[in-house]
Every structure is written in structure tokens, then in C-alpha cells.
Amino acid sequence: MTTQSTVAGAPLSATELGRLDAWWRAANYLAVGQIYLMDNPLLRTPLEPQHIKPRLLGHWGTTPGLTFVYAHLNRVISARDLDLINIMGPGHGGPAAVAAAYLDGTYSELYPRVTPDEHGLERLFTQFSFPGGIPSHVAPETPGSIHEGGELGYALSHAYGAAFDNPDLTVAAIVGDGEAESGPLAASWHSTKFVDPRRDGAVLPILHLNGYKIASPTVLARIPSDELDSLLRGVGHTPYVVSGSDPEEMHQAFAATLDHCLDEIKQIQDEARAVGAGSTAPRRPWPMIVLRSPKGWTGPDELDGQRVEGFWRSHQVPIGGVRDDDGHRQVLESWMRSYRPEELFDDHGAPVAEIAGLYPRGERRMSANPHTNGGLLLRDLHLPDFRDHAVPVDGPGTGAVEATDTLGGYLREVVRRNDDNFRMFAPDENNSNRLQDVLEVTGRTWNAETEPYDEGLAVDGRLMEILSEHTCQGWLEGYLLTGRHGLFSCYEAFTHIVDSMFNQHAKWLKTTRELDWRQAIASLNYLLTSHVWHQDHNGFSHQDPGFIDHVVNKKADVVRVYLPPDANTLLTVVDGCLRSKEQVNVIVAGKQPALQYLTMDQAVEHAAKGIDRWDWASNDDGREPDVVLACAGDVPTLETVAAAALLREHLPELRVRVVNVVDLMRLQAEEAHPHGLSSADFDALFTTDRPVLFAYHGYPWLIHRLTYARTNHDNFHVRGYVEEGTTTTPFDMTVLNRLDRFDLAIDVIDHVPGLGEEAAAVREMLTDKLAEHRAYVQTHGEDMPEIRDWRWETR
Numbered sequence: 001m002t003t004q005s006t007v008a009g010a011p012l013s014a015t016e017l018g019r020l021d022a023w024w025r026a027a028n029y030l031a032v033g034q035i036y037l038m039d040n041p042l043l044r045t046p047l048e049p050q051h052i053k054p055r056l057l058g059h060w061g062t063t064p065g066l067t068f069v070y071a072h073l074n075r076v077i078s079a080r081d082l083d084l085i086n087i088m089g090p091g092h093g094g095p096a097a098v099a100a101a102y103l104d105g106t107y108s109e110l111y112p113r114v115t116p117d118e119h120g121l122e123r124l125f126t127q128f129s130f131p132g133g134i135p136s137h138v139a140p141e142t143p144g145s146i147h148e149g150g151e152l153g154y155a156l157s158h159a160y161g162a163a164f165d166n167p168d169l170t171v172a173a174i175v176g177d178g179e180a181e182s183g184p185l186a187a188s189w190h191s192t193k194f195v196d197p198r199r200d201g202a203v204l205p206i207l208h209l210n211g212y213k214i215a216s217p218t219v220l221a222r223i224p225s226d227e228l229d230s231l232l233r234g235v236g237h238t239p240y241v242v243s244g245s246d247p248e249e250m251h252q253a254f255a256a257t258l259d260h261c262l263d264e265i266k267q268i269q270d271e272a273r274a275v276g277a278g279s280t281a282p283r284r285p286w287p288m289i290v291l292r293s294p295k296g297w298t299g300p301d302e303l304d305g306q307r308v309e310g311f312w313r314s315h316q317v318p319i320g321g322v323r324d325d326d327g328h329r330q331v332l333e334s335w336m337r338s339y340r341p342e343e344l345f346d347d348h349g350a351p352v353a354e355i356a357g358l359y360p361r362g363e364r365r366m367s368a369n370p371h372t373n374g375g376l377l378l379r380d381l382h383l384p385d386f387r388d389h390a391v392p393v394d395g396p397g398t399g400a401v402e403a404t405d406t407l408g409g410y411l412r413e414v415v416r417r418n419d420d421n422f423r424m425f426a427p428d429e430n431n432s433n434r435l436q437d438v439l440e441v442t443g444r445t446w447n448a449e450t451e452p453y454d455e456g457l458a459v460d461g462r463l464m465e466i467l468s469e470h471t472c473q474g475w476l477e478g479y480l481l482t483g484r485h486g487l488f489s490c491y492e493a494f495t496h497i498v499d500s501m502f503n504q505h506a507k508w509l510k511t512t513r514e515l516d517w518r519q520a521i522a523s524l525n526y527l528l529t530s531h532v533w534h535q536d537h538n539g540f541s542h543q544d545p546g547f548i549d550h551v552v553n554k555k556a557d558v559v560r561v562y563l564p565p566d567a568n569t570l571l572t573v574v575d576g577c578l579r580s581k582e583q584v585n586v587i588v589a590g591k592q593p594a595l596q597y598l599t600m601d602q603a604v605e606h607a608a609k610g611i612d613r614w615d616w617a618s619n620d621d622g623r624e625p626d627v628v629l630a631c632a633g634d635v636p637t638l639e640t641v642a643a644a645a646l647l648r649e650h651l652p653e654l655r656v657r658v659v660n661v662v663d664l665m666r667l668q669a670e671e672a673h674p675h676g677l678s679s680a681d682f683d684a685l686f687t688t689d690r691p692v693l694f695a696y697h698g699y700p701w702l703i704h705r706l707t708y709a710r711t712n713h714d715n716f717h718v719r720g721y722v723e724e725g726t727t728t729t730p731f732d733m734t735v736l737n738r739l740d741r742f743d744l745a746i747d748v749i750d751h752v753p754g755l756g757e758e759a760a761a762v763r764e765m766l767t768d769k770l771a772e773h774r775a776y777v778q779t780h781g782e783d784m785p786e787i788r789d790w791r792w793e794t795r
Contacts (some may be wrong), residue, residue: 001294001310003244009256020071020251022344023358026351027067027103028298029339031095033121034128035060035317036332041121042341042349047333052323057129058136059092061315062176064297065208066096070366072254073172076262077360083168086366087159089185090176090208091138091149095128097367101143103351104359106367110143110517118349140511140518144367146374146481151504152176153184154474159203160191161478162371165420169201169371169482170265177209177218184470184501191475192236192286193448194466196459197272199420202265205237205288210295212312221292228290238264238285243292245310250293261287283447300335303328370483375519377483379421381578384413386571390600393568396616397641397792400593403634404529406567407574407589408437411487414578415462416441423479425464425472425488433489433529434591438463469497476524477505485522485578492528492588493544502584506554509582513557523583527574532697532721534592534635534730543725543733545698548664551586552702556673561664562587563697565637566596568603569662576607588697590634592730595791597637610663610675613685617644617658617792625657627752628686629744632661633697636720639734640695642741642790647748650762651755654748659685667706679711688712691751695739696720717751719744731783735773742766742773 012020033041035058040051066088077084088097101107102124107114114120114127127133134141137150147158159173179185195203209221220228225241232239240261242253264287272281296314301307308318322329346352363370370376389410391401414422415438424430424438431439443458444465450457464475469490476486505524512518532545551559560583564570570589577585597614598606606612618625631640637660644658661667668676677685686692688711696703700720707713724736734740749755749763776784 001243001245003246003249003253005242005253005257006240007253007257007260010252011255011259012252016075017248017251019354019358020075020255021247023074023103023355024067024071024247025339026344026355027070027096027099028064029336029341029344030099030102030121030124031063031067032060032336033125034058034095034098036322038126038130039122041125042118042345043333043336047329049323049329052329053126053130054323055129056317056320056322058095059316060095060299060318061212061295061312062090062093062208062210063096064299065210065291065293066090066093066174067099068250068254068293068297069172069174069206069208069291070096070100071358072251072258073366074359075255076258077364077366078358080262081364082170082262083364083369083371084170084172084366085146085162085369085371086144087147087155087162087171087173088138088145088149089147089152089155089174089179091147091152092136094135094137094139094142097138097142097145098124098128098134101367103355104365104367105356106143106365116350121349140508140515144365144369144372146372146478148504148508151500152179153182153470154188154477154501155179156185156188156191156203156205157471157474158478158481159205160188160195161475161480162482163195163201163203164423164475164479165199165484166201166371166482167199170262171201171203172206173203174206174208177207177211177220178213180207180220181218184468184474187466187468187471188474189235190466191471193283194445194464196445196447197269197281198275199460202269202286204261204265207232207239207288207290209290209292210297211310212295212315214315215312232288232290233285236285237288239288239290241290241292245294245297247298254289254291257289261289298338300331303331372482373517373519374481374483374521378519378521378581379483381414381422381485382417383575383578384410384417386410386575387600389571391567391596393596393599395793396597396614397595399596401567401596402434402591402593403564403567403570403589404527404591405434405437407570408435410571410574411435412437412441418485419462422485423462423464423476425476425486427469427472427490427494428465428467429491429530430463430465430489433491433527435489469494470501473498473501477501480521480524483521487525487527487578489527489529491542492531492547493542495526495528495547496544496550499547499550502551503554506558506584509558509584510555513582520581523577523580523585525574525577526584526586528586528588529591531588531590532725534590540725540727543721545588545721548586548588548698549702551584552664552706554584556665556668558582558584559665560585560675562662563633563664564589564607564662565631565634565660566594566598566603568596568598568600569607571600572604572607573662588633594634595638597641606660607662610666611659611661611677611685614658614660617641618656619648620655620657623655624687625690626655627748628657628659628690628692629748630659630661630686630692630694631696632664632694635730635734636695636697636739639739639741639744641792643744643748645792646741646745646766650765651759654752654755656748664706667703669709683711686710686712690715691748692716693744693747693751694718695744717747719747729777729781729783731773731787732777735770740770742769
């Protein structure tokens with residue numbers, strides 16, 4: 001494979017070249033050892049079957065490219081005193097990151113058992129993909145990582161998230177050519193239009209084309225070079241190509257190219273930062289590198305007559321059956337000895353001085369950079385007093401307030417007070433979700449072309465809007481993982497787009513809680529609005545509350561779900577979430593005008609409890625009720641309170657208790673979740689033997705799942721969304737799913753024994769009301785006045 005390079009030059013002296021190549025050989029040797037060995041780590045004796053792991057796991061194919069880039073980044077960090085971190089998009093190349101951290105010395109500092117000697121090497125090798133050891137991916141356990149990479153597609157969005165508001169940081173983002181085929185990665189190329197060279201850091205993408213995925217070629221490696229060049233220029237980059245396989249030539253070519261790109265980045269930043277306030281420098285394309293090297297570079301050319309290096313067979317474990325096949329074991333030993341380990345490690349097994357002298361020192365090491373352990377840099381937000389944004393409430397069940405519009409005023413002040421530490425992320429839905437007040441103090445981040453009639457765009461805006469949920473989430477994750485704060489608002493139904501990204505982040509948090517050297521980062525906060533019960537104009541496609549179900553699958557220490565019933569409760573809940581750490585907080589709130597129930601003082605108390613009996617809506621007067629009406633969510637709360645009013649009017653002797661749930665996790669037992677209620681407290685609210693009619697925002701079976709072990713679970717009857725929806729009126733949505741006040745009241749009559757003939761007459765009246773509703777909406781296209789204008793005070 002002939003060496004070719006856009007940038008000419010051979011900047012490395014013979015000494016620099018030798019040192020760089022020695023470090024690369026050492027890293028590759030350590031990577032192969034992690035995959036194969038559990039003994040004899042320096043090949044002091046010929047390999048024997050007992051030296052080989054019984055189960056061979058890991059990925060070799062991408063690893064030598066990752067270590068190659070890492071070696072060169074070390075050089076420029078030292079030469080330029082750069083603050084630089086490295087994101088390995090092909091995160092399954094975990095052996096590369098672990099090897100690099102070990103050579104840096106960081107690994108032994110954080111894991112003292114893995115010493116820089118032969119015994120430490122044995123532990124380093126054995127633990128990899130081994131029971132009780134470490135994962136094969138670039139995991140939270142890996143020093144210097146903010147990006148697991150087990151799921152591909154997020155390297156660039158994480159990199160840009162890290163660079164935002166970090167003007168002195170450079171982020172090298174290695175994009176694998178398999179990863180480059182994913183939708184999230186394709187969208188994230190457009191991050192170039194959202195980075196501000198004046199106040200943000202820089203991202204240097206390195207597209208690593210080694211040609212193959214697990215078993216087939218990769219797309220970008222098989223298109224004509226001019227087509228690839230046009231594609232990358234079209235997304236805002238100037239691509240510089242380094243291609244070849246000869247190590248010495250490739251080292252010189254890559255060094256020259258990397259120096260050129262860093263010079264260009266500095267020029268872009270210097271030009272932008274020289275422009276005075278109020279002016280904007282023209283947007284320039286950012287440099288990037290296209291690195292073409294063989295898959296499994298420096299590995300065996302072939303095995304049993306079949307091609308390995310430069311082919312998909314090198315993707316995972318290139319040589320199988322090493323324990324049992326003497327020939328294969330000899331190939332492995334020859335491969336490992338080709339790196340000349342006797343030149344790389346001293347008699348004690350420590351890296352020789354030539355190698356140790358290459359990597360940077362202290363916090364300049366990529367494996368020890370504080371930005372990769374963001375809790376070290378985390379500053380508390382300077383938050384306004386949410387009480388200043390309280391909605392006046394003259395009485396429960398009155399008013400007509402848009403909860404998220406009220407929240408927008410509070411978030412405006414959060415943005416104003418934290419102009420380098422907090423950003424909001426939304427897939428083109430901020431204003432639709434009634435959070436437009438933030439635009440009074442910031443613009444939408446935008447660094448592409450503008451027209452004179454555009455509104456609210458700013459290069460240094462704090463509101464990140466791109467019509468890609470994946471990119472919004474990736475940006476926010478990168479921002480959080482490097483020590484900042486943020487909020488992601490989204491249409492409820494389409495938060496499912498980031499289901500898998502949420503999975504990865506929740507797993508990251510679960511793992512980091514178990515690592516004493518990882519410091520706590522700010523929580524990932526979701527605000528889900530435009531929710532299932534008020535999608536009457538968009539219809540069935542926009543009606544899905546199932547993200548909550550997905551979230552509660554994760555570890556209880558990590559996840560929280562809040563369903564505030566009104567604006568004041570929403571304010572106090574969001575304030576608490578912004579103050580929290582190491583959690584994923586999901587908040588569901590409506591954006592349409594809705595009744596208010598609690599004064600601010602009442603809302604603070606209610607949110608702190610997470611669940612409580614509403615005395616004003618109940619008539620059990622502290623006695624054992626005949627029935628409990630429970631609710632979680634703004635629309636279910638309205639229908640439950642209205643059902644309680646109907647029952648009090650038509651069956652005044654019936655003792656009804658109304659219980660509202662803000663913190664969904666309170667329904668779990670205290671043994672199952674940190675927020676769970678004790679059995680005694682749960683039974684005091686829900687009784688041990690009375691029927692409970694529960695109106696829930698989402699899919700009803702989740703409530704059964706959360707309460708299945710409770711004493712009175714057999715008497716729980718849950719109403720929620722059951723996949724019945726269309727373009728219809730708000731109230732008709734509740735009727736379609738039997739969550740409406742009339743059906744709830746009918747359920748009470750059906751489940752409370754001994755109510756007699758009077759109740760039968762009431763039931764018939766309620767059934768007639770449902771028929772009247774259906775006829776009315778089909779004739780008039782809107783809900784009946786008694787529904788639209790209902791207030792608690794008018795009962």
C-alpha cells in the first residue's frame with residue numbers, strides 16, 4: 001500500500017521517529033497481549049497452552065490505527081503544550097486505550113495492582129475481557145475516556161459537546177469507517193455549523209478508513225476519492241489524506257499532516273478571536289484528517305492460506321484456537337515477537353525510558369486530562385430562586401396556565417446567570433414546547449449562513465437546536481461528561497429516538513458510581529412535553545409515553561421520573577433536577593393551558609414528599625376511604641379530580657381519597673429504589689384492602705410493575721394510554737383510552753361493593769354523558785363547554 005499524503009514533508013528527526021515508532025510498537029504489543037495472554041507477558045519463554053486465555057475476546061482490527069493516532073497526539077501535546085483529549089469512536093478497540101493509559105502511567109496510578117512491571121503486565125493482560133476484569137470496549141473503567149463506543153455513531157457529537165465553552169481544549173475525534181455509516185454520525189458532521197471559534201474549543205475529526213466492518217467492506221472506503229472529498233467538504237471540512245502501510249513513511253506523513261491541521265485550527269481561532277465584540281468572522285471550513293491504513297495493521301498477513309491483514313478477518317481475534325493448535329500458537333508468538341518487546345521493556349518489565357519520554361506529563365496526558373473526568377471541573381450552577389416565577393393560585397383546580405411557558409421564564413434566568421456552564425438542547429422544538437423566553441437572553445446557536453429576516457440566531461447562542469435527537473443528546477452528553485450542565489427538551493413520543501443513547505449513558509453512570517476515582521458529573525435532565533394527551537393536532541404518530549417504561553429498566557440509583565401536575569410543582573422539580581448529580585431525570589409536563597392546584601409553598605412540600613393525599617379533593621376526613629383515586633401526570637390529575645367531584649356530587653356518602661404522585665419512583669418499595677415508600681407509608685395512603693383506581697400518564701402496566709409487591713396490589717385498577725389515539729379533541733383522547741372522568745367514576749361504582757340502586761342510576765347517567773360527548777365532538781369538532789370550562793370551584 002503506497003504511502004500518499006495531501007501534506008508533504010518529513011518533520012520527524014531520526015530520534016523522534018524511532019521514539020514514536022517504539023511507543024507504537026509497545027502499545028500494539030500490549031494490545032495483542034490483552035487479547036491473548038494470561039501468563040508469560042514478556043515472552044521470556046516460548047508460548048505454551050497454559051499461557052493463553054481459555055476464551056479469546058476483543059477487537060484487533062481497529063486497534064493499531066488507534067494506537068498510531070494516540071502516539072502522534074502525544075507528540076504534539078508535548079511539543080505544543082496542548083490541552084487535548086482523544087475520543088475513540090471505534091470504542092471496541094478497547095485494548096488500544098488501555099495500553100495507552102498503561103504506558104502513560106495513569107493506569108497504574110488509578111489501579112495500583114496493575115504495576116509497571118512484569119507482574120503488573122500479567123494482571124493487565126489477564127483482566128481484559130476476563131471474569132471480574134474489565135470490558136473489551138473503551139469503558140468508564142478506562143482512564144481518559146468519555147465515550148464508551150460500544151454503540152457506534154456518537155464520537156463527533158460527544159467531541160463537539162466537550163468542545164463547547166472550552167476555548168482552550170482540542171478534541172481529536174477518531175471516527176471509524178463502520179461508525180461513519182450510522183445515521184447519528186452522519187448528522188453530527190453538521191456540528192461545524194454550531195461551533196464558535198471565539199469561545200469554543202476545536203474538534204479535529206480523524207476519519208479512519210481501514211476498509212472493513214465485521215464481515216464486509218465499508219462504504220466510505222470504497223467510494224472514489226473525489227467523491228469522499230466532496231462529501232467531507234460539503235459538511236464543512238477541509239480533508240487532508242494520509243494513506244499507506246509502511247510505518248516509517250506513515251509516521252512522517254501523519255506528523256506533517258497533524259502539524260498542518262493544528263496550525264490551521266489555531267489560525268481559524270486567532271482570526272475569530274481577533275474580531276471585536278458584536279462582529280463575526282466568516283465561517284471557515286475546519287481541517288480534518290482521512291487516515292487510510294490496513295485493517296489489522298502490523299498483524300499476521302494470512303492464516304491457513306487466508307488473508308488476514310487488510311481484510312475483515314482481522315476485525316476481532318485474528319488467530320483462533322491458539323491453545324490447542326501448535327501452528328496457530330507459533331504464528332501468535334511470531335506476531336508478538338515482531339514488535340521486539342525486549343527493546344521496549346526493561347528487565348523488570350517497565351517501559352524503557354525511550355518510550356516513557358514520549359508521552360506528556362501530569363494532566364497533559366490524555367488518560368489523565370481533567371476534562372475526561374468531568375466531575376473534577378464541575379461547578380455548581382448559579383440558580384435563580386424558582387419561587388420568583390411562581391404562578392398565583394387562588395384555589396385548587398383553577399386558572400389556566402401553560403406549565404412549560406412558566407418554566408421558560410425560570411430557564412431564561414438560568415441561562416442568564418450561567419453563560420459558560422449551561423446550555424439547552426432541543427431538536428427544533430424549543431418554542432413549540434413554550435420555552436421561548438430563553439431567547440430573550442440568548443440566541444439559537446448558528447454559525448452557517450444567515451438571511452436579513454432571520455430571527456434569534458447567534459454564533460454564541462446558548463440554545464442548541466438541530467433536527468436530530470441523536471446529535472442533541474450526543475452534544476449534551478459530551479457537555480456533561482466534561483463538567484458542565486444542561487437540559488434536553490423534546491417531544492415525548494420522539495425521545496424514543498435516543499433510547500439506546502440513554503441506555504449507554506445510564507450504564508456509564510452506574511459504572512462510574514463504582515469507581516472511586518471518577519468524580520460525579522451533573523445529571524442528564526430530560527423535559528418531555530408535547531405529550532401524549534395533548535397531541536390532538538398531530539395525532540396517533542405523536543402519541544407515545546413509553547420512554548418512561550424504558551427509563552425505569554435501569555438501576556434505581558441512577559433514574560428518576562417526575563410527573564408534576566401543575567406549573568409550580570414543575571418549577572420546584574426542575575430546580576431540584578438541575579442541582580442533582582449522577583442521575584438521569586425524566587420530567588413530563590404539558591405545554592397547553594391547564595388548571596393549577598398548588599401554591600408555591602404547597603408545591604415545594606408536595607414535590608419534596610413525591611406523593612401525598614390531597615385533602616381538598618378528598619372527603620374521607622381522615623377515616624378509611626371506600627376508594628382511593630390516584631393520579632400521576634397533569635391530564636390524569638385533571639380527570640381524577642373531576643371524577644372525584646362527580647362522585648361527591650352524586651354519591652355524597654361515598655368516602656373518596658385522592659392521592660397525587662409527582663415522583664413515580666415513590667411507588668416502589670424502599671428496598672427497590674432510594675425514593676421508594678416504606679410499606680407502612682404506602683399502606684397508609686393506599687390502604688390494605690380498598691379498591692384503588694389509578695389514572696396514569698403512560699402505559700398502565702408500568703404502575704402494576706412498580707407496585708406488584710405491595711400489600712394491596714390485587715385491588716389496583718390502572719387506567720392509562722392503551723394505544724388508542726387519533727387526531728381528535730384533548731378530552732376525546734382520554735375517552736378513547738378510558739382515562740376520562742366519566743369512565744373513572746364508572747370504575748369506582750363497578751369496584752366498590754354495596755353502593756345500591758342510587759349508584760346504578762349514577763352509572764347510567766355517566767354512560768349517557770359519554771354518549772353525549774361522542775355526539776358533540778363529532779358534530780362540533782371540539783369538547784363540550786362543561787368539559788372545556790370545568791373548574792374545581794364550579795362543582
